[in-house]
Amino acid sequence: MEIDPFIFRLSIFILSIFIGYYVVWSVTPSLHTPLMSVTNAISSVIIVGAIIAGLAGNSDSIFNTSSIFGFLAISLAAINIFGGFLVTQRMLAMYKKKKKDK
Amino acid sequence: MLSANLSAVFYLISGILFILALRGLSSPETSRQGNLFGIFGMIIAITVTFLSIGNFSNGFIVVLIFLSLGGLIGAFIAYKIPMTAMPELVAGFHSLVGLAAVFVAISAFLNPAAFNLGSPGNIKLGSLIEMSIGAAVGAITFSGSIIAFLKLQGIMSGSPITFKGQHPLNALILISIIFITYLLCSSQSANLFWILLAVSFLIGFLLIIPIGGADMPVVISMLNSYSGWAAAGIGFTLENTALIITGALVGSSGAILSYIMCKGMNRSFFNVILGGFGATEQSKGNQNKEQRPVKSGNADDAAFLMKNASSVIIVPGYGMAVAQAQHALREMVDTLKKNDIKVSYAIHPVAGRMPGHMNVLLAEANVPYDEVFELEEINNDFANADVAFVIGANDVTNPVAKTDPQSPIYGMPVLDVEKCKSVLFVKRSLSPGYAGIDNDLFYKENTLMLFADAKKMTEDITKNL
Numbered sequence: 267m268e269i270d271p272f273i274f275r276l277s278i279f280i281l282s283i284f285i286g287y288y289v290v291w292s293v294t295p296s297l298h299t300p301l302m303s304v305t306n307a308i309s310s311v312i313i314v315g316a317i318i319a320g321l322a323g324n325s326d327s328i329f330n331t332s333s334i335f336g337f338l339a340i341s342l343a344a345i346n347i348f349g350g351f352l353v354t355q356r357m358l359a360m361y362k363k364k365k366k367d368k
Numbered sequence: 369m370l371s372a373n374l375s376a377v378f379y380l381i382s383g384i385l386f387i388l389a390l391r392g393l394s395s396p397e398t399s400r401q402g403n404l405f406g407i408f409g410m411i412i413a414i415t416v417t418f419l420s421i422g423n424f425s426n427g428f429i430v431v432l433i434f435l436s437l438g439g440l441i442g443a444f445i446a447y448k449i450p451m452t453a454m455p456e457l458v459a460g461f462h463s464l465v466g467l468a469a470v471f472v473a474i475s476a477f478l479n480p481a482a483f484n485l486g487s488p489g490n491i492k493l494g495s496l497i498e499m500s501i502g503a504a505v506g507a508i509t510f511s512g513s514i515i516a517f518l519k520l521q522g523i524m525s526g527s528p529i530t531f532k533g534q535h536p537l538n539a540l541i542l543i544s545i546i547f548i549t550y551l552l553c554s555s556q557s558a559n560l561f562w563i564l565l566a567v568s569f570l571i572g573f574l575l576i577i578p579i580g581g582a583d584m585p586v587v588i589s590m591l592n593s594y595s596g597w598a599a600a601g602i603g604f605t606l607e608n609t610a611l612i613i614t615g616a617l618v619g620s621s622g623a624i625l626s627y628i629m630c631k632g633m634n635r636s637f638f639n640v641i642l643g644g645f646g647a648t649e650q651s652k653g654n655q656n657k658e659q660r661p662v663k664s665g666n667a668d669d670a671a672f673l674m675k676n677a678s679s680v681i682i683v684p685g686y687g688m689a690v691a692q693a694q695h696a697l698r699e700m701v702d703t704l705k706k707n708d709i710k711v712s713y714a715i716h717p718v719a720g721r722m723p724g725h726m727n728v729l730l731a732e733a734n735v736p737y738d739e740v741f742e743l744e745e746i747n748n749d750f751a752n753a754d755v756a757f758v759i760g761a762n763d764v765t766n767p768v769a770k771t772d773p774q775s776p777i778y779g780m781p782v783l784d785v786e787k788c789k790s791v792l793f794v795k796r797s798l799s800p801g802y803a804g805i806d807n808d809l810f811y812k813e814n815t816l817m818l819f820a821d822a823k824k825m826t827e828d829i830t831k832n833l
Contacts (some may be wrong), residue, residue: 271607272604274608275603279600279612281605282613282616282617283616285616285617286390286621287478287740288619288666289391290624292391292394292623293629294394294396295723295724295742296724296731296742297555297776298394298723298724298733300399301393301621302588302799303454303457305464305592306461306592306618306620307406308410308617309465309596309614309618311599312599313417313468313613314417314604314608315476315602315605315608316420316470316475318482318483319412319471319482319483320430321421321428322436323504328425332475332478334483336471336475336477337482338434339472339475339540340431340434341434341437341441342375342464342465342467342471342586343438344438345439345442346464347438348439348446348708349441349442349443349446351403351406351446352446352447353445353454354403354406357451358400360451360731361731361737363396364739
């Protein structure tokens with residue numbers, strides 16, 4: 267009997283939920299806003315699907331209905347990736363400790 | 369061209385880098401490094417995708433154009449956005465993830481061969497189910513986030529929109545989504561796929577309109593969670609490990625944040641999601657309106673009280689964000705510190721419009737994060753403090769939550785502001801807060817109300833110190 271590859275993916279999925287659970291509980295509450303913006307950025311890894319869709323057109327015409335949706339999704343995800351990581355970086359740069367020499 | 373096995377390994381690496389990105393957020397010192405891990409993970413995922421397709425023809429250039437177009441827009445927004453607008457920004461970003469998931473699902477449905485999922489009209493059953501879930505959740509995330517965005521931006525009224533039969537209607541639509549998915553999987557009909565998307569957009573919209581402005585922290589966290597589940601659904605369709613891992617991480621992250629927010633209000637998740645809170649309570653509050661005496665003062669009085677204090681606790685809330693008073697507040701605190709007065713900040717979990725909202729604003733105003741405390745950390749200190757300075761917060765300080773079992777906010781954890789020797793309450797008027805109930809704190813002996821705009825009042829106090 268062979269195991270369906272779906273089961274492997276499901277296992278990865280469920281284990282990741284557990285990792286997410288423990289990792290997110292250890293996030294300090296003062297960084298909950300950066301947490302949201304960075305999860306936003308990483309969930310835009312959906313761009314890999316968009317790239318596959320965008321490049322799926324045949325050699326005669328790169329634009330067909332399916333690839334156009336792919337291209338649009340690339341732009342949307344790219345807004346999120348750049349916007350999400352940069353705004354997180356901007357926020358995190360503001361978190362400073364008290365100056366000790368005062 | 370990269371082999372499928374090798375790309376899978378790289379996708380796994382990028383998934384692990386994303387885990388490390390979240391892990392970094394456990395403390396501000398490691399957080400910046402964490403963000404870099406996230407960026408590396410993303411670069412790996414995108415590069416591997418290009419290499420595994422290995423098609424560097426015209427299509428590649430078009431992809432790069434769309435990628436940089438989106439990247440430029442995103443970078444521009446990230447640099448321009450004021451920190452006070454962070455909740456709107458996050459809601460807006462969620463809607464984009466949702467829409468991107470919908471578009472990818474549409475592409476996969478129209479051209480399944482590109483993803484190795486079969487041929488149009490004959491898509492593998494498992495893939496079709498995964499695709500439908502991804503598309504439906506993505507669509508709900510999109511329209512729900514748009515409504516949340518409009519409410520936060522103030523384009524749409526923050527008050528709950530309710531109508532008769534709302535809950536049965538929503539339940540009916542949710543059941544119909546499952547039914548349509550079932551029909552879609554058995555018939556593979558394209559029309560059903562479009563109907564599924566339309567109905568999902570509709571329910572996303574209907575689910576969020578009854579939820580009021582101050583419940584937005586829960587809504588944003590919930591939509592954060594949804595965007596993760598949508599990504600995971602697409603990840604299953606594309607058999608992509610990076611997407612599955614990320615989807616699971618984001619999904620559980622959003623769910624935990626929603627839970628923390630609900631707990632901060634002592635309300636069940638369903639109570640928040642079913643909405644209408646505030647609308648019904650407001651009418652009740654107006655019925656037994658009684659005039660009680662309050663003490664009100666001016667900036668001079670406030671400055672006098674603080675000058676003679678040895679420790680001051682500041683309680684910021686959403687009003688501070690609205691008035692953009694965080695910088696003025698920091699200047700006031702600097703002056704206080706020069707007079708050797710100990711100052712700390714107390715943040716309630718649901719202060720503001722999103723988790724951690726106040727912390728970001730204070731960080732923006734250069735407040736060191738080790739002067740900012742969470743509710744559990746600081747609540748015992750109120751009894752020993754001389755002055756509590758409440759700026760833009762209301763319900764989260766209401767002692768009624770501890771004393772009156774009839775109150776709608778009974779049981780909600782509140783900051784014990786009333787235990788301070790004196791309380792300074794900056795507020796524009798005596799109007800009740802979001803929960804629509806009077807705050808007993810206004811009428812206490814030791815409370816001095818400062819009726820003014822938060823920013824102006826803070827500046828005036830600084831002048832008088």
